[in-house]
Amino acid sequence: MKNDHEALRATLREEENDVLEGWLDEARVSEPGARRAAKAEGGELLRQLDGVLAAGGDAERFEASEWTPLRDTLANLSRTRAAKGESAGDTSLFVLALKKPLFAALQRRLADDPAGMARALWTLSAAVDMLAQHTVTTFQQAREDIIRRQQEELLELSTPVVKLWDGVLAVPMIGVLDSGRTQMVMEALLQRIVETGSGIAIIDITGVPTVDTLVAQHLLKTVTAIRLMGADCIISGIRPQIAQTIVHLGIDLQGVQTKASLADALALALKQTGWRIERTA
Amino acid sequence: MDRIPILRMGDILLVTIQVDMQDQTALQLQDDLAGQIAKTGASGVMIDISALEIVDSFVGRMLTSISGIARILSATTVVVGMQPAVAITLVELGLSLEGVRTALNVERGMEMLRRARLENALGR
Amino acid sequence: MAADPTGTLPLLSEQNIVASRQMVRVLCQELKLSLVDQTKMITAASELSRNALIHGGGGRMRWEFVERNGRRGLLLHFEDEGPGIEDIALALTDGWTSGNGMGLGLPGSKRLVNDFEIQSAPGAGTRVSITKWK
Numbered sequence: 001m002k003n004d005h006e007a008l009r010a011t012l013r014e015e016e017n018d019v020l021e022g023w024l025d026e027a028r029v030s031e032p033g034a035r036r037a038a039k040a041e042g043g044e045l046l047r048q049l050d051g052v053l054a055a056g057g058d059a060e061r062f063e064a065s066e067w068t069p070l071r072d073t074l075a076n077l078s079r080t081r082a083a084k085g086e087s088a089g090d091t092s093l094f095v096l097a098l099k100k101p102l103f104a105a106l107q108r109r110l111a112d113d114p115a116g117m118a119r120a121l122w123t124l125s126a127a128v129d130m131l132a133q134h135t136v137t138t139f140q141q142a143r144e145d146i147i148r149r150q151q152e153e154l155l156e157l158s159t160p161v162v163k164l165w166d167g168v169l170a171v172p173m174i175g176v177l178d179s180g181r182t183q184m185v186m187e188a189l190l191q192r193i194v195e196t197g198s199g200i201a202i203i204d205i206t207g208v209p210t211v212d213t214l215v216a217q218h219l220l221k222t223v224t225a226i227r228l229m230g231a232d233c234i235i236s237g238i239r240p241q242i243a244q245t246i247v248h249l250g251i252d253l254q255g256v257q258t259k260a261s262l263a264d265a266l267a268l269a270l271k272q273t274g275w276r277i278e279r280t281a
Numbered sequence: 282m283d284r285i286p287i288l289r290m291g292d293i294l295l296v297t298i299q300v301d302m303q304d305q306t307a308l309q310l311q312d313d314l315a316g317q318i319a320k321t322g323a324s325g326v327m328i329d330i331s332a333l334e335i336v337d338s339f340v341g342r343m344l345t346s347i348s349g350i351a352r353i354l355s356a357t358t359v360v361v362g363m364q365p366a367v368a369i370t371l372v373e374l375g376l377s378l379e380g381v382r383t384a385l386n387v388e389r390g391m392e393m394l395r396r397a398r399l400e401n402a403l404g405r
Numbered sequence: 406m407a408a409d410p411t412g413t414l415p416l417l418s419e420q421n422i423v424a425s426r427q428m429v430r431v432l433c434q435e436l437k438l439s440l441v442d443q444t445k446m447i448t449a450a451s452e453l454s455r456n457a458l459i460h461g462g463g464g465r466m467r468w469e470f471v472e473r474n475g476r477r478g479l480l481l482h483f484e485d486e487g488p489g490i491e492d493i494a495l496a497l498t499d500g501w502t503s504g505n506g507m508g509l510g511l512p513g514s515k516r517l518v519n520d521f522e523i524q525s526a527p528g529a530g531t532r533v534s535i536t537k538w539k
Contacts, residue, residue, distance in 0.1 A: 221373075
């Protein structure tokens with residue numbers, strides 16, 4: 001086993017430039033700026049691969065700690081490419097393109113040792129395959145992270161917490177209420193309640209298409225948290241169909257005040273906070 | 282072991298929890314408060330937890346116990362300043378803090394205690 | 406100051422429970438978890454540490470940073486060589502609204518984390534493993 005690693009390591013160290021140039025040709029990176037950047041990336045990968053082999057890394061145990069720096073570099077590579085909008089396929093092709101120039105270099109170096117060459121090529125192939133696979137999984141994760149971040153930003157824009165009056169906040173919920181979304185709204189709403197010292201929060205669900213047991217649960221969690229902190233809550237925008245569903249499903253609203261319209265909720269909130277409105281003319 | 286100090290403001294006892302308490306410290310606080318309420322005849326107890334970043338079931342039970350004990354001794358308890366992350370966690374944990382009154386901050390808490398004292402005085 | 410990627414803390418006294426909360430806070434900050442996620446993880450750790458001490462007769466908390474699909478996470482194990490849990494299924498049931506806090510508080514802790522695993526049998530001790538992903 002040691003021999004295969006020796007040959008591979010020697011190749012990585014002594015023929016780094018040639019291997020890199022061959023790699024970039026194979027990966028069809030021709031534009032000078034991109035080529036420079038890719039060459040730097042590639043050089044880093046080759047040096048780390050050498051480091052892993054020196055530390056006794058084994059492609060069969062890719063999760064081991066010797067492989068960590070290399071895995072991190074690959075993860076970064078994926079993330080950057082994902083952010084640029086490249087595909088998972090292209091990214092893994094970039095890594096796999098490393099095989100051809102390294103194969104060629106090993107073949108030249110071990111021309112007199114066919115058995116050794118076979119073993120070295122096998123080690124190389126196994127290692128590069130693992131690298132490419134890791135790139136793909138981290139790529140997918142990076143993509144999901146980007147999408148999730150974009151969704152969160154969109155969510156923040158679409159669920160603003162507004163101050164309706166001194167001590168009265170309102171948040172219009174729009175769209176399907178899942179646990180992630182409810183969590184976000186809950187956090188934002190609770191934070192604003194503390195910041196403004198508002199005693200009442202109105203959650204308007206006019207824009208929520210359906211309320212089932214799960215959605216009701218999420219809403220009730222939010223209400224409970226608000227009450228735990230010492231404020232109160234009114235749910236408004238309950239359409240007749242939703243009221244029917246709630247009764248039909250036997251959902252216990254646990255004494256939460258509800259109003260059909262935001263206007264009614266505001267009127268109730270004002271009354272409860274000691275305000276009275278008078279018409280002057 | 283730290284002992285949480287209890288301040289007296291008129292007939293209100295004020296406690297500010299600022300340390301990550303050991304279980305024993307919480308139990309000691311419960312004891313001390315019960316003793317102080319009885320000794321001073323306080324009508325209200327305010328527990329400020331605005332500096333508490335973690336409220337687990339033990340602290341939760343302590344707050345519930347203090348509320349119950351105070352009520353028996355004719356005093357009202359209000360817990361103020363619960364952090365949003367704590368509220369969210371308590372809900373997920375399933376701790377309802379049944380019987381514990383809460384207020385957003387010290388100001389509102391005092392208002393609540395004043396009103397409670399008034400209502401008690403009027404025999405309601 | 407970076408924390409060690411793995412380690413063990415004894416759970417043999419009340420001070421140890423406080424120490425475990427503090428350790429988990431450091432680890433969560435290392436992982437850059439959000440404030441809410443940190444609070445949930447530390448609270449879960451507090452519950453499980455106390456279980457190991459009070460119900461398990463003392464034990465330990467082991468931690469390690471883990472990775473799955475490019476995501477980093479914090480894995481905590483709470484172990485004791487105590488009497489073990491006879492009916493795990495029962496210990497894991499409750500409605501989320503029940504809140505008298507009696508018993509082992511396992512369902513509550515489970516809701517606070519992403520992955521939850523428990524191994525226990527009468528006379529064989531208990532190990533609860535929880536993970537929070539970034």
